[in-house]
Amino acid sequence: MSTETITTGRLAELRRRLAEIVGERGLIEDQDEKLPYLRDQRGRYIGKSPLVVRPASTEEVAQVVRLCAEAAVPLVPQGGNTGLVAGSIPFEAGEEIVLNLGRMNRVRALDAENFTITVEAGCILQQIQQAAEEADRLFPLSLGAEGSCQIGGNLSTNAGGVQVLRYGNARDLVLGLEVVLPDGQVWDGLRSLRKDNTGYDLKQLFIGAEGTLGVITAAVLKLYARPREVVTAFAAVRDPGAAVSLLGRCRAASGESVTSFELLPRIALDFACRHVEGCQDPLEAPHEWYVLIELFGGREKGGLREALEETLMTAYEEGLVGDASLAETEAQRAAFWRLREGVVEAQRHEGGSIKHDVSVPVSRVPAFIAEASAAVAKACEGIRPVAFGHVGDGNIHFNLSQPEGADTATYLERWDELNSLVHDIVHRFGGSISAEHGIGRMKRDENARFKSPLELEMMRRVKAAFDPQGLMNPGKLL
């Protein structure tokens, strides 16, 4: 990161020229108004920045980036600022300018027959989902923050969510990108082709790069046919191993129509039922483990429901499944999902929670949960692991609630220690210490602990090739 602070005189000149580019309404300087752009989602950091710049077009972004490159002023590209690893806020030194894309929020085009939509970086995810729906199409990226996160951020962090199993991560949903490079040049890679083998797939570099290689200003995204049949089940499973086995059976029996396959332990249900309005146990008796299964099909009564029922019945007879309920109504479906989505909120009411967003091969999820749970129990008596999430992707949110009655602050002081313990196990399982949240500021040191020196060097070579001055989101990711 640049160690030079922005002097008052330099800042005044920069401010004047930025105002020429974006206008007065494109600048935020007031401390209170700046706060939402400086504070991270988890509330762990509040950064400093003399200016938040909000350009309204690709050309304005390009001019801002060029100006800052010439002045050697570092930039923090920012979307909805809903990330969980402090990747989209400046550091406390106050040397970076925040480049917020929120005003670039147009849907530029939708081509239903090509199953594509072209959007600007500042479009809210939900806005894109709705635009697709109006054209009788589905944009399948779906995650908790969808009402406020922006697609530029989703792409820059390669967002995941609850439908990755069927439709892939954000990366898999991109056909083309428009990117402002660190020197201010605009790369027009806005292709809307399913097949294009004419060179390196440059867009892949910017997806998941957390703004360290350039600023994504627009994208062409894949759309899918809207499902006509949605089948949702809540099933008790014997253990995580039974969940993995059931997943394979559901994938096969449904012709790969499994959209979501989410694991929940009993403690997550207990927490949700205790603290989250409208949550109740969907099954008669309590069980140790559950899965929420959702399938998308093409026709009402198209056979998916029967396929799932048969699969669950066979699994029940074999002892993999203890009990199961299929949603009969949209309200019942929503109730199943409320349980799944209520877990994070519910954990807040149970004191401190030390979080992990990890992945391992799907087949190794059961062994991972067993070993990691035992290890944290040994390290911290009474700790309450809540291992839930996207088991279909091998992605477990291994969140550790504090022991009952423990002092929250004292418990949270063990954050790094427990992270380290869990991540070591993840690493031994060939896993990832950040499955979907990215690295940002929070996991940068931890990431460097596990990446091979060669892989870090390869990343640095890419960084140097595109941002030799190191001005794009410095101190994040790498």
Next chain:
Amino acid sequence: MSTETITTGRLAELRRRLAEIVGERGLIEDQDEKLPYLRDQRGRYIGKSPLVVRPASTEEVAQVVRLCAEAAVPLVPQGGNTGLVAGSIPFEAGEEIVLNLGRMNRVRALDAENFTITVEAGCILQQIQQAAEEADRLFPLSLGAEGSCQIGGNLSTNAGGVQVLRYGNARDLVLGLEVVLPDGQVWDGLRSLRKDNTGYDLKQLFIGAEGTLGVITAAVLKLYARPREVVTAFAAVRDPGAAVSLLGRCRAASGESVTSFELLPRIALDFACRHVEGCQDPLEAPHEWYVLIELFGGREKGGLREALEETLMTAYEEGLVGDASLAETEAQRAAFWRLREGVVEAQRHEGGSIKHDVSVPVSRVPAFIAEASAAVAKACEGIRPVAFGHVGDGNIHFNLSQPEGADTATYLERWDELNSLVHDIVHRFGGSISAEHGIGRMKRDENARFKSPLELEMMRRVKAAFDPQGLMNPGKLL
């Protein structure tokens, strides 16, 4: 490319040291034995090379690459050498060594519950398909050369094929890679994770790079559930516009279970029925355009057949479809596919064929075919365009058979001229001049004509970051 030729003395020393690494059986020097490694699939070029080196392990590849890097000898990485753009053979100058991966042909691991297979670069595609099938899984990459092409080449060229619509290109099927970098270092990126957001997605750089950034030695590939229901239809459509409309309807009605959606014009059927054994018109009356549709489902009698029948019936009533036949038996299904696959062979019997492997947005396929057909007819009276292929991906093999009775050699002299004419139109439609075959040697100049200077510069920056000496497959792609 290195302009220094390999002197006899230098070569002898290099040969000696290579033999130490790969053994005598890992070297091919005899001219006749070398020929299959030097001649391109289309028979347009025969390159020269003093040596074909065939290492048997990643470590041997690494040592070979390191040795050549130190000696500044350029390498041509090669798989099954089935590519169509002369990307995997050396130039005529004889300065490059061929690094053939064919001996690295082990399936290292298969994890059915993780839906992954780990393979070495030299595995034949069909071998991988079979290994998957034995584990009751599907590896969906499928293309004409599958009996002899190797997965390392498939990944290096981001191969497409007939099931991209459902399962994606080769790129989309990769979870992890092992790569020998141009300096001989081995990057172990063999992860088998569905989600991993811990930095730049480096594997994407090597996929589709045609061996210009390093040598892929192994990969972790995604597997899918094996279909239990396969529904195949051959339908006459009013025109390409009707085909595109029908595609959208089939995608929706089947819950995105369309695996293949291939366009065929009448002339392709005529050619196939005339020249390819076992080909016959599946419909009673002739029509101008056809589509071959295939759906994969999870259960026998799972409803996909009815979904397709209903969709075709509605389209028939609206005039989009003229007639249609659903395969009742595996033999009938094979007969439909024989027509599709027979087109390339059949065209050989109709004299010279000037080929294009292009893509445009799916919605623009009809306008593209109309405009390009008119343009080539104007340029060459009596020319016979055979516009067929993967319309579901917007990928048309726009192959132009010579006028009846014309002199073949004279016609083929117009190859570059007609390529240029067609590619200009493709470019105006926002398309790609190489949808699935890559650039190699054959399309390098043509590609440079359409890529923006900035995009070429970005590609060069990547190349320089990984192969500063320019020793990996020089003169190809870039």
